[in-house]
Amino acid sequence: xxxxxxxxxxxxALDAVGPYEILGRLPGAETVFVAEQAGPxxxxxxxxxxxxxxxxxxVPAPDLVVVPGGPGQTPQMENETLLDWLxxxxxxxxxxxxVCTGSLLLAAAGLLQGRRATSHWLALSHLGRFGAEPxxxxxxxxxxxxxxxxxxSGIDMGLTLxxxxxxxxxxxxxxxxxxxxxxxxxxAGSPQKAPAHLVEEFRGKSRFILx
Amino acid sequence: xxxxxxxxxxxxALDAVGPYEILGRLPGAETVFVAEQAGPxxxxxxxxxxxxxxxxxxVPAPDLVVVPGGPGQTPQMENETLLDWLxxxxxxxxxxxxVCTGSLLLAAAGLLQGRRATSHWLALSHLGRFGAEPxxxxxxxxxxxxxxxxxxSGIDMGLTLxxxxxxxxxxxxxxxxxxxxxxxxxxAGSPQKAPAHLVEEFRGKSRFILx
Numbered sequence: 001x002x003x004x005x006x007x008x009x010x011x012x013a014l015d016a017v018g019p020y021e022i023l024g025r026l027p028g029a030e031t032v033f034v035a036e037q038a039g040p041x042x043x044x045x046x047x048x049x050x051x052x053x054x055x056x057x058x059v060p061a062p063d064l065v066v067v068p069g070g071p072g073q074t075p076q077m078e079n080e081t082l083l084d085w086l087x088x089x090x091x092x093x094x095x096x097x098x099v100c101t102g103s104l105l106l107a108a109a110g111l112l113q114g115r116r117a118t119s120h121w122l123a124l125s126h127l128g129r130f131g132a133e134p135x136x137x138x139x140x141x142x143x144x145x146x147x148x149x150x151x152x153s154g155i156d157m158g159l160t161l162x163x164x165x166x167x168x169x170x171x172x173x174x175x176x177x178x179x180x181x182x183x184x185x186x187x188a189g190s191p192q193k194a195p196a197h198l199v200e201e202f203r204g205k206s207r208f209i210l211x
Numbered sequence: 212x213x214x215x216x217x218x219x220x221x222x223x224a225l226d227a228v229g230p231y232e233i234l235g236r237l238p239g240a241e242t243v244f245v246a247e248q249a250g251p252x253x254x255x256x257x258x259x260x261x262x263x264x265x266x267x268x269x270v271p272a273p274d275l276v277v278v279p280g281g282p283g284q285t286p287q288m289e290n291e292t293l294l295d296w297l298x299x300x301x302x303x304x305x306x307x308x309x310v311c312t313g314s315l316l317l318a319a320a321g322l323l324q325g326r327r328a329t330s331h332w333l334a335l336s337h338l339g340r341f342g343a344e345p346x347x348x349x350x351x352x353x354x355x356x357x358x359x360x361x362x363x364s365g366i367d368m369g370l371t372l373x374x375x376x377x378x379x380x381x382x383x384x385x386x387x388x389x390x391x392x393x394x395x396x397x398x399a400g401s402p403q404k405a406p407a408h409l410v411e412e413f414r415g416k417s418r419f420i421l422x
Binding site: 014045150189 | 223224225228229231232235236241242243244251256258259260261262264311331332349350360361362363364366367370371374379380382383384386387388389390391392393394395396397399400401402404405406409410412413
């Protein structure tokens with residue numbers, strides 16, 4: 001089994017590394033970071049670089065595709081090289097997945113037509129433009145398409161998928177090994193729970209945050 | 212304000228990227244990944260490389276130090292270059308922090324003498340050898356020393372610290388932006404909650420897992 005995690009300029013680091021840390025522990029699987037060009041790829045703030053070990057062309061038929069999001073997703077919506085790769089990889093993948101605004105890339109590639117899907121809460125409404133049916137759930141599975149909400153939700157997506165692929169016991173083992181027993185010191189992780197002034201502030205700036 | 216996140220061969224990726232994603236959003240702060248040598252540093256499974264943009268020597272006096280763990284921590288316990296850097300950085304830091312077995316490196320550097328601290332649940336008992344007082348809490352603050360439990364706990368540590376540094380409202384804003392509203396599909400994230408057979412299996416293999 002081969003897992004490909006897609007990188008592009010100005011991706012959000014945790015979008016990629018959250019599911020990586022979970023799904024990279026699939027027994028007997030190869031996990032590879034891919035990008036249009038091999039080499040370091042900078043994240044949204046510019047202070048982190050993850051290495052793409054292989055090019056998209058090197059990895060044409062992964063079994064599992066993971067597409068992170070981040071502000072850099074916007075220009076990728078018109079990158080036909082990436083969109084073509086997504087369509088080709090999806091044609092033979094067992095699972096096609098995304099975190100955060102990565103779902104907009106799957107949608108732009110035409111892969112979420114008529115599918116239930118999610119995205120970062122600030123980007124959710126854009127999914128409909130591409131024929132997807134947005135839902136506010138944290139992890140959404142529709143057939144082989146698994147989409148996760150913003151940034152940190154990729155960890156929950158990873159565990160959900162790991163359970164489907166390797167069984168509940170293996171998923172629980174990885175949860176224990178990564179000590180994923182979350183205890184956030186605040187309860188502001190969704191627009192339903194956060195103080196209204198913060199939600200409004202981000203909605204007002206969403207064009208700036210997401211692009 | 213300058214934050215230094217330390218990398219070393221065979222670190223655990225989420226240990227570093229969890230707190231990075233939160234603390235890297237401190238307004239006006241510089242965040243830099245450092246290692247003994249600059250360049251790509253491979254993680255515990257070898258399938259991920261994060262770039263250290265600066266050497267330890269380049270960044271002698273960060274305000275905030277973050278030390279991840281991972282199987283590669285064991286050989287670092289005798290790396291006097293790293294331990295010396297930790298002592299020097301700690302002499303002027305405002306906060307000295309760790310995730311997972313990173314606390315064993317702080318302890319080996321002599322920084323946790325008489326301090327309450329935590330670590331990955333499989334490594335917790337080793338803290339006592341260095342004069343620290345182990346506690347099973349997920350995030351432990353003792354003076355300027357903040358230690359977190361295994362792997363994913365660095366996200367909770369990051370939010371806790373962000374609240375202390377930038378205020379509750381800023382921490383809540385970052386929690387909302389990273390949509391950190393965890394919904395794990397299983398409840399097996401600690402040795403108290405996981406099935407007993409998994410806990411026993413890992414305890415039996417802990418030498419293999421941690422080194």
